[in-house]
Amino acid sequence: MNTPALHALKTSAVLAATAGLAILGAGAASAHVNVDPASTSEGGYSQLTFRVPNESETAKTSKLTVTLPKDTPFTSVSVKPMDGWKAEIKEADLPKPVTANGATITKAAATVTWTADAAHQISQHEYQTFSISVGRLPKAGTTVVLPAAQAYTDGTVVNWNQAEVAGQAEPDHPAPSFVTTAPAGEHGAGAHAAEAAPAADTTPASATSPAEDSTPAALGWAGLGAGLLGLAAGVTALMRTRSVAKG
Numbered sequence: 001m002n003t004p005a006l007h008a009l010k011t012s013a014v015l016a017a018t019a020g021l022a023i024l025g026a027g028a029a030s031a032h033v034n035v036d037p038a039s040t041s042e043g044g045y046s047q048l049t050f051r052v053p054n055e056s057e058t059a060k061t062s063k064l065t066v067t068l069p070k071d072t073p074f075t076s077v078s079v080k081p082m083d084g085w086k087a088e089i090k091e092a093d094l095p096k097p098v099t100a101n102g103a104t105i106t107k108a109a110a111t112v113t114w115t116a117d118a119a120h121q122i123s124q125h126e127y128q129t130f131s132i133s134v135g136r137l138p139k140a141g142t143t144v145v146l147p148a149a150q151a152y153t154d155g156t157v158v159n160w161n162q163a164e165v166a167g168q169a170e171p172d173h174p175a176p177s178f179v180t181t182a183p184a185g186e187h188g189a190g191a192h193a194a195e196a197a198p199a200a201d202t203t204p205a206s207a208t209s210p211a212e213d214s215t216p217a218a219l220g221w222a223g224l225g226a227g228l229l230g231l232a233a234g235v236t237a238l239m240r241t242r243s244v245a246k247g
Contacts (some may be wrong), residue, residue, distance in 0.1 A: 035176035045135030063124035072138035073108035084120025
C-alpha cells in the first residue's frame, strides 16, 4: 500500500477509536443510580426522579430502596404509581424533634421501597425511573443525600451510599444527592410552581437559564458529532487515495 493510502487509513482508524471511546465514556458516566430534582428551591416542593440502570450481566433488578433524610426530614412524601412495581413508604422516629412550618414533628417518612413483579424487573442493558414528590425542601445550600439500595434477583444488593468529596475522585457507588437553592418565589417551586408568577425583572444576576444548564451536554454531543464527521472525512480521503493509486 502506498504512503498516502496508509496515512489515510491510520487517520480513519484513530478517528473511529476516538468516537468509540467518547460513546463508551458517556455510557460509563451515566451508569450510576442518580437523582434528578425538578426543583431545588428552599421551602418548596419537588419531584425527585431516580434513574436506575441494571449493571448485572446475569441478574435483573427487582427492588429499590431509597433512604430519606433524618436531619432535614420531608413533611410530605408521595409516590408516583408504576405498572408492575409496588411502592411502600415507611415512617420512623426522628433522632430528635424537628420544627417545620411552625410545627414540631417527631416522626417522618424514612424510606421508600419499590418491588417489581417478575414481568417488570429491570433486565440487562435496561434502566427504569422512579419518582416521588417531596416537601418542603430545607434551607438553601443544604446537600440532600438520598442513599439507595439496589437489589438483584441473584441476591446481590448494591448500596449507593458513598459520600462525594470535593477535589477527590468520584467513589465507586456515590449516593444520589442534590443541593438546595434560594427560594424561587413566595410559594417556592415544584408542586406549587403554578402559584408563583414569574418575575423576569427580579431574576438574580447569577441565575442560570435552561439554555445555560444544557451547555455541557450540548458541548459533549457537539464533540461527538465532530469526531464522527472527522471519521467520515478520513474514509472519504482513503477512497480518493485508492482511486488515485489505481489511476
